Amino acid sequence: MALSFALLALSILLIFIAYNLFLRLKAKLPPGPRPWPIIGNLYDIKPIRFRCFAEWSEIYGPIFSFYLGSQLNVVVNNAQLAKEVLKDNDQNLANRFRTKPLTNVSRNGSDLIWADYGHHYVKVRKLCNLELFTLKRIEALRPIREEEVTSMIHDIFRDSSKPGNVGKSLIMRGYLGLVSFNNITRLTFGKRFMNSEGKVDEQGQELKQIVSNGMKIGGKLNLGDFVPWLSCFFKDDNEALKAQDSHVDRFTRVIMAEHTLARKKTGETKQHFVDALLTLQKEYELSDDTIIGLLWDMITAGMDTIAITVEWAMAELVKNPRVQQKAQEELDRIIVSDHVITESDMSKLSYLQSVVKESLRLHPPTPIMLPHMAGATVKIGGYNIPTDSIVHVNVWALGRDPKVWKDPLHFRPERFIEEDVDMKGHDFRLLPFGAGRRICPGTNLAINMVTSMLAHLLHHFKWSPPFGVETQDIDMLESPGTVTYMRTPLQVVPTPRLPEHLYERIPIFV
Template sequence: MALPLLLTPLAIIFIIIIIIILSHTIIQRLRFKLPPGPTPKPIVGNLYDIQPVRFRYFLELSKTYGPIISVWIGSTLNVVVMNCELAKQVLKDKDQQLADRHRNRSIERLSKGGQDLIWADYGPHYVKVRKVCTVELFTPKRLEAFKPIREDEVTAMVESIFKNCSIPGNHGKSIKVKDYLAPVAFNNITRLSLGKRFVNSEGLTDAQGLELKQIVDNGVKIGASLSIAEHIPWLRWMFPVDQAAYDSHVARRDRLTRAIMEEHTLARQQNGAKQHFVDVLLTLQEKYDLSDDTIIGLLWDMITAGMDTTVITTEWAMAELVRNPRVQMKAQEELDRVIGIDRVMTEADISNLHYLQCVAKEALRLHPPTPLMLPHKANASVKIGGYDIPKGSNIHVNVWAIGRDPAVWKGPLEFRPERFLEEDVDMKGHDFRLLPFGAGRRVCPGAQLAITLLTSMLGHLLHHFSWSPPPGVKPEEMDMTENPGLVTYMRAPVQAVPTRRLPSQLYKRLPA
């Protein structure tokens, strides 16, 4: 005689959870006309079907299901749109209803519940801090005031490459380009936001700089360590996070930032206000009713966003220029014609370097640094492309796919900057064919700063050096695939051989 099956309390709870999840999914599908997509599995949805490089996987799905698809990541509905018409509906027509942010547990802790700009839900707080960024921080006048800092860092990069090439035995050897791009982004954003260059002229990083880099790296590790429970809220109680690790990281970050804020407060009392973002925010703290948590959040938004994106796009652009010597030579011909070979490029030259601007724009079209943008979250149920998007769903705009859409771009996979000489296409959120910085309420407030620094870095790299593949490597053999992740670092960092083009005296750093 078989013994009756005895269910433990834990098993009963688990069964109830499964029933709730399945019921919720069924109700969603019956109540709403959702975009088409692959059939989700119970509990996990499509989580284990999604390939690591998500934006490529979603584009493949669109060949079966169309330009708007549903993908269930755990019990959360994620809607992905992949053409410019649908992007316009998401980012303009229904922008206000789709302007919230999805925050997992690590983001919730690091942003103090969305007290910053990037991770804040749309509402009075977001409108306030957005105004601070656009009216007080990223103004043309302030960005112009920081021009000497940007030019100093870019010329420091050129000097560093030149010194490496001048070492006996290094002639004709390749360098890892990213190793020279990353310090420019790091030093530029820390000087801009925190008023400090943590790296001296010998390339040595001081104690605060090392602490800053360790905090950035640790934040990435925390974000990558989250379990499947992040996608299945009903199971989070089974996967407790290491709260002590979160608290320690946040305390460490805040401790460093507050120390820098105190340094600036003392300096302002002695020498008056400066233009750096930390000084501006502290000066305006009372006027805009900004908490210390909001100031810290805004500073870290700038640090984390500003470090990665410019490096990523510049590296991709350099890879394309090495693979396309015709484009490289054409850009250098323009640089020689406009600037000559007896002086170095300055930011004032950019407005006359039309082809170079097109090179930067073409790099952003093919290789946007955030290919799916940061996810938007629906704060109300809306319709997109004739389909229902229920409240609480996440919406992703696949700007990588839009930039390669053959219905919009002629020869979409070809690196051909000339296309932007033939037709001027805005890339600051007004033309939905090209959205490297997003659009609408969530458009990146630092877009112009990023474009200026990218164009300046490319101009200096091309004016001072010619670039070729490593010995024995053909241009078409270069690895042009991406690492998985929220941003699109190259899977194999580009290696290239620099050859000097200008007189030796033009390779010396010009300190600000």
């Protein structure tokens, strides 16, 4: 009896595999690993997904497909295929696939990042391009960014100069995370959630809790998102989503009300994004859900990615002292010795800009582009991509493709001096901010922040590995997740390079 049941189960499995292979060949879908019944390839994917996809591309080719439950996914892994996705078929692949957590955080696609392509997306994109991320507004908010970066330099100098700390290593992530947190909250909500003693206030603690819970909930890959009839088995997750949604709504509406009241009292509209959105609400016919969704787009997109990018760049500069020295020689040449760097100096630092590009090539903070969804059947790489398929661009693989990059694993910023490679969506070999209709609207702001933070860190300090640690021993592997933190937080030893008065904190005004 048991043997008969086993044979029946095996027969059903073989029939399923054969039928799936038949459908894949008949529909001319990209090749890929064989899916299991019900779950598809859900448990075949390794935790570091972009590395897993790069390995699969070695087996199945630069374009392949796999299944999450019954949902077809397609991954492209080279620049030519990325161009077909993001330029040639851009409009038909501009929709988004949203899991339940993403549906909640985006207010059912009422934001920008997770909205499907259509009238709403075009309207909100226009708002971002013409109102929020203009050169005028970015320049008006520059003092905030410069205050926070110089505050970080002061904190590093203070902590590394304490008795007993000289020559000892610091964990960079805390400093980078703090400046990124303060920058993005001040730009978005117009508030620095920190008191004069350097402690996060009650509202700031609430914000951190919301972000932390959101990352935990959003990072889960639940089968119920891909096999609808199984969703009833995930009731606990649904309750957690409702609680998170309520928390986000309550927190954001309090801040919106504070700004509305302040404008009524003073008659003054500030440059912060929350003020701008509330002022433009009627003109652009924005719902409260859209405003809340847009504010959280900015928080989630900007809080982690800036810190991640700078940490990877610093790790490469410590591993490659030749590059660090060359970048510092440029700073010493361009920046007067008793001068505090400002963002206006960044355009003069061509080698430092190449360092940023090279770091983003090897370590894009979002290594797999946010998922595109087919609104119509298209052809990519000669294969059919049916309507409602999810399409991923493996940005990490693009930047390490030996067919287009010489010595792709070698950190060599000079390659971008020898050839001017665009990283704002026009050259499909380098796409840290995406391309086409879904390119990140805050690209210029992000580049400004990363370059400024690196310039200050390199101008003020020489950076070395901890005592007894060789450069080749620095852990350069990633942790799992949508964004790629270093698996082991970077520890480095800072040595001041400038006169002591240049490490003073600039007074902060909110």
